[in-house]
Amino acid sequence: MQEEEIHAVLTRVLLTGRLPGGLKLGEHRLAEMFGVSRERIRKVLHRLGAERLLDMVRNRGAFTIAPDLREGHLVYEARRILESGMAAHLADNLTPAQIERLRAHVEAEAEALRCGDQATWQRLSAEFHYLLAELTENPLVQRQAQELISRTLMLVKRYETSAGSACGCDEHRAIFRALAARERGKAVKAMTTHLSLVETRLRPTLCEPAGPSVEDVVMEELARHRAAMVPLAEAG
Numbered sequence: 001m002q003e004e005e006i007h008a009v010l011t012r013v014l015l016t017g018r019l020p021g022g023l024k025l026g027e028h029r030l031a032e033m034f035g036v037s038r039e040r041i042r043k044v045l046h047r048l049g050a051e052r053l054l055d056m057v058r059n060r061g062a063f064t065i066a067p068d069l070r071e072g073h074l075v076y077e078a079r080r081i082l083e084s085g086m087a088a089h090l091a092d093n094l095t096p097a098q099i100e101r102l103r104a105h106v107e108a109e110a111e112a113l114r115c116g117d118q119a120t121w122q123r124l125s126a127e128f129h130y131l132l133a134e135l136t137e138n139p140l141v142q143r144q145a146q147e148l149i150s151r152t153l154m155l156v157k158r159y160e161t162s163a164g165s166a167c168g169c170d171e172h173r174a175i176f177r178a179l180a181a182r183e184r185g186k187a188v189k190a191m192t193t194h195l196s197l198v199e200t201r202l203r204p205t206l207c208e209p210a211g212p213s214v215e216d217v218v219m220e221e222l223a224r225h226r227a228a229m230v231p232l233a234e235a236g
Contacts, residue, residue, distance in 0.1 A: 051146070
């Protein structure tokens with residue numbers, strides 16, 4: 001695989017927050033899974049570290065971002081500042097096609113929640129905010145949003161109560177409705193309220209369930225990537 005493909009697969013793995021925080025990503029095992037050299041994997045891991053999707057620890061290697069409730073307050077404050085501005089911009093500038101992309105995404109979230117597919121809902125919930133950043137068509141906003149959102153994903157995965165899923169889905173619908181109606185003030189309020197409520201739903205836990213292994217998550221995403229490549233290859 002090319003380095004860009006490896007980077008894309010690992011980026012998706014990290015942005016979904018499926019791996020436990022503080023987990024080491026071993027170069028040797030990743031090299032085996034992707035069928036490339038450790039040097040290639042090392043380059044990708046350092047790139048992900050520079051993008052703040054991983055914590056690179058000197059002489060120890062690459063680790064998934066470990067959630068910290070104290071840091072979380074600062075990160076959510078930064079997200080409210082950034083994403084309320086995104087909401088204001090999008091309310092004024094969304095095209096009909098972009099509104100339909102958002103509509104489809106919100107509907108997919110609701111369907112996953114109705115079916116009890118928590119894993120899919122959590123992935124789509126995070127992607128909702130990435131999608132909003134993408135729709136600004138501003139690479140600087142996208143980069144900053146990616147870093148901030150990635151640092152809160154593990155907080156939500158670890159500390160949000162199960163009741164928060166339905167609340168979050170409703171809040172995303174409220175944001176979408178305000179954006180689709182081009183109601184700037186309501187969109188900004190819905191976004192800041194949503195992020196504040198997510199923060200207040202975070203509760204420390206005394207016991208955490210064991211998360212999935214690196215192998216399971218990476219191989220699942222790798223299979224999804226290869227499946228997506230098949231139609232492109234056949235079309236070529």
